[in-house]
Amino acid sequence: MQMARVLVLGAGPAGISAALYARRGGAQVTVVHKGKGTSALSRAELVQNYYGLEEAVPGAELERRGLAGAIALGISLVEDEILALDYGEGFQGFRAVSPGKTYEADSVIIAAGTTRKAPKIKGLRELEGHGVSYCAVCDAFLYRGKVTAVLGSGEYALHEAEALLPHAAEVLLFTQGEEAPSRLPPQVKVHKSPVTALEGTERLTGILLENGDTIVAEGLFVALGTASGSELARKLGVMLAGQDIKTDAHMATNVPGVFAAGDCTGGLLQIAKAVYQGAEAGLSAVKFLREKK
Ligand SMILES: Cc1cc2nc3c(=O)[nH]c(=O)nc-3n(C[C@H](O)[C@H](O)[C@H](O)COP(=O)(O)OP(=O)(O)OC[C@H]3O[C@@H](n4cnc5c(N)ncnc54)[C@H](O)[C@@H]3O)c2cc1C
Structure with a gap:
């Protein structure tokens, strides 16, 4: 047996x-x-x-x-x-x-x-459960037809982006200055400039970058490191x-x-x-x- x-x-x-x-x-x-x-x-x-x-x-x-x-x-x-x-x-x-x-x-x-390290991004903690998530498999359906982002640059971020693709209108990847994973599907748009703050009071509305750009997004999935x-x-x-x-x-x-x-x-x-x-x-x-x- x-x-x-x-x-x-x-x-x-x-x-x-x-x-x-x-x-x-x-x-x-x-x-x-x-x-x-x-x-x-x-x-x-x-x-x-x-x-x-x-x-x-x-x-x-x-x-x-x-x-x-x-x-x-x-x-x-x-x-x-x-x-x-x-x-x-x-x-x-x-x-x-x-x-x-x-x-x-x-x-x-x-x-x-x-x-032991949490990303130091203004607004991140406040918007947890209001647009900020840590599990694409659990929450992807909440972002059906919405612009949704992933924060990270490794295999884990790739996995989360792939889980979001069938649901979201558009999937963005914010790599905090790192290179994007090589097998990233071409429809995922990459932003290398680091995220400095999240915008939105009740819910996430936008992602502010170090280069001064604000990117409109309703969801952000944190997938830094492993x-x-x-x-x-x-x-x-x-x-x-x-x-x-x-x-x-x-x-x-x-x-x-x-x-x-x-x-x-x-x-x-x-x-x-x-x-x-x-x-x-x-x-x-x-x-x-x-x-x-
Ligand atoms: C600088 C420092 C000094 C310390 N000094 C002491 C001390 O003097 N005395 C003391 O008692 N304690 C000390 N500690 C604390 C102690 O090291 C930890 O409490 C202990 O190691 C916890 O054991 P753990 O098995 O839970 O996790 P860890 O030791 O962190 O092991 C985690 C394991 O999970 C694996 N893993 C994680 N994610 C994945 C993934 N996605 N896929 C595959 N594998 C994964 C890692 O590869 C690793 O093998 C210290 C800690 C640090 C950082």
Whole structure:
């Protein structure tokens, strides 16, 4: 019989801890992450406040040990960037979509950390939910026949622009000075000049650029960098509290089979908490899969 498949999104302390517990619980575990040096852990110069460290250890070295430990336990680690999470087609489970691949799983653990930087654009926070959105798959239908924009320049921004094209009258891409993605459909109009402010009181009406131009638009989808854990969770209908993924004490979200752990759940942003929540999420995913059989 095929082993239940658990997909862990993220290879920081939360993701690796979740993977270890799910693997020891008998699941077939795949961890997808953006590669070495992409976790918050890898940016910690020296870690001194974690159990068992006689001397302070660089975060990058702890990351290396974590990845090596997972591989030693037979966990499959894949370097890729997940752009969207979705429900399975033709099977009860989930799909994670990257630029070149689709991963299928019976349960998903989101441990993608948190993005600590928010774009500093005047009016952005005020217009969230009033023209500013973070999920094209969820909200594209609201912009049917309207001029709609995407903020970003990577694969994630490309994915959001493609999701909007069938709905919006016109799709614009604001790249904040960066080059547009090479595979961008030709009908998407690119603006390289950075966005400085958003206009509109009740709802978004226009986008003000550094070069002085104002571009009329009724929707703006923020897709800077890569999709964060909460952005991916939102696409599945997972409840958030602000930018944090909401879970119960066993790290279960409101969507059966989807769990979350670590910085993406908010609270204490520390390794000890990420490792604990990862362990709990891994155990919970295994329990969920056993009860589902
Ligand atoms: C400078 C700095 C110093 C710190 N010092 C300490 C300290 O001394 N002690 C301490 O306890 N804590 C410290 N922290 C906090 C600690 O690093 C974090 O709390 C911890 O790393 C959180 O673990 P996590 O697994 O939730 O997320 P992360 O460690 O951020 O890992 C996130 C993972 O998700 C992956 N990912 C994200 N998005 C995607 C996507 N779309 N597709 C695929 N993969 C994705 C990334 O590649 C990465 O593998 C520090 C943090 C920083 C930034």
